[in-house]
Amino acid sequence: MNLNLQWTWFHRLGSPRWFYQKTQRWLPWLCLIMLSLLVVGLVWGLAFAPPDAKQGNSFRIIYLHVPASVVALAGYYLMAISGAVGLIWRIKLSYMLMRSAAPIGAALTFIALVTGAIWGKPTWGAYWVWDARITSMLILLFLYLGVMALRHAYSSNEAADKASAILGLVGMVNVPIIYKSVDWWQTLHQPATIKFTGAPSMHPDMFMPLVVMIVGFYTFYAVTLILFTRIEILRREYRASWVKQLVENNSAEK
Amino acid sequence: MHPIRKQRLQIVVLIVIASSLATALIVYMLGQNANYFFTPAQVLQGEAPKNVTIRAGGMVVEGSIERSSDSLDVSFLVTDGLADLTINYSGILPDLFAEGEAAIATGKLDGDKVLQASQVLAKHDENYTPPEVADAMKQAYELKQQEQYQSQEAKK
Numbered sequence: 001m002n003l004n005l006q007w008t009w010f011h012r013l014g015s016p017r018w019f020y021q022k023t024q025r026w027l028p029w030l031c032l033i034m035l036s037l038l039v040v041g042l043v044w045g046l047a048f049a050p051p052d053a054k055q056g057n058s059f060r061i062i063y064l065h066v067p068a069s070v071v072a073l074a075g076y077y078l079m080a081i082s083g084a085v086g087l088i089w090r091i092k093l094s095y096m097l098m099r100s101a102a103p104i105g106a107a108l109t110f111i112a113l114v115t116g117a118i119w120g121k122p123t124w125g126a127y128w129v130w131d132a133r134i135t136s137m138l139i140l141l142f143l144y145l146g147v148m149a150l151r152h153a154y155s156s157n158e159a160a161d162k163a164s165a166i167l168g169l170v171g172m173v174n175v176p177i178i179y180k181s182v183d184w185w186q187t188l189h190q191p192a193t194i195k196f197t198g199a200p201s202m203h204p205d206m207f208m209p210l211v212v213m214i215v216g217f218y219t220f221y222a223v224t225l226i227l228f229t230r231i232e233i234l235r236r237e238y239r240a241s242w243v244k245q246l247v248e249n250n251s252a253e254k
Numbered sequence: 255m256h257p258i259r260k261q262r263l264q265i266v267v268l269i270v271i272a273s274s275l276a277t278a279l280i281v282y283m284l285g286q287n288a289n290y291f292f293t294p295a296q297v298l299q300g301e302a303p304k305n306v307t308i309r310a311g312g313m314v315v316e317g318s319i320e321r322s323s324d325s326l327d328v329s330f331l332v333t334d335g336l337a338d339l340t341i342n343y344s345g346i347l348p349d350l351f352a353e354g355e356a357a358i359a360t361g362k363l364d365g366d367k368v369l370q371a372s373q374v375l376a377k378h379d380e381n382y383t384p385p386e387v388a389d390a391m392k393q394a395y396e397l398k399q400q401e402q403y404q405s406q407e408a409k410k
Binding site: 050051052053054055059062084087088089122123124125126129130131132166169170171172173174177184185186187188190191192193201202203205206 | 259262263265266269270273274277278281286288289290291293311347348349350351352355358373374375376377378379380381382383384385386387388389
């Protein structure tokens, strides 16, 4: 009995209605933080940070490339863990989060690949090479697209969610491979500039706007994930009385 | 935790472990085959096949770049600290190609273990520095070398 009590908060947290009502209040603040971080980071990085001694101004694409890549990798864990929570506890909201995280992650991975290609041409002399880092990042894009596509293979939401969650879990091993690929193999892509231990191999004047952009991209991720999940909640819970009430109130206002 | 959920948790953990293990084995078997290029030491030890298109790369040795006066032919040495490999190339080199920087060439090894390259790519390292800082570091390095030279001269 006591054991069951401890888990009730967890199930309450997983209520789509609770999520929908709470995020209504969070969203304006999150948007404000996101906009200020992205504007400050972009202006600082693109206009005020010093150019690189070797690359000149072309290095500035790092302010999009690195934040997009970092959040694409972290977002995969969020998607896979939401799927796992859905599999274990059968919480509807966590499946909705998983489903909403896939297109955002795919878009961020795509941004990372495209900005990398644009930077690669003037720096390396090639848009695309099949080294371990770039190939494993392409696999990440396919995993995201796979999770997105899998749900259309099933007519029922339940079966689609389970299959997507399992694909998400199987693909999880790719994330540490992407991260360590530049250390395990000889690659054209350079090793990490930002390290878990030790100072970044980047001048502080260039590094500070990058940190602002990374935090900005995380907030952007949070905002888009909340917006996508809210749509998903309405789409799946259209039979619930509180959703019907919401729609009626909205149409009455108009 | 409810026994059914515990069982599902075990299945989830099992999926993660099994897929990681399978991937780890694949990655381990791929091993050196997943390398994008051979190092000069690997090439000179005969690990790279001859007359097959391969990639080899390393740091471009200072003062080793020889350009032809009437064509785009260029020849240079790359090193990994253990061995030097000669690369011949004909064409325009990328902007970041320079002495002391890393480069990767695609081409075929000839009988003399010289790489006849059809493409040269510049490899950028993970360091980013503003020009003033890079200049200051270079000046400090040159000053230190000068001092060392002078102290050696003084000893003589």
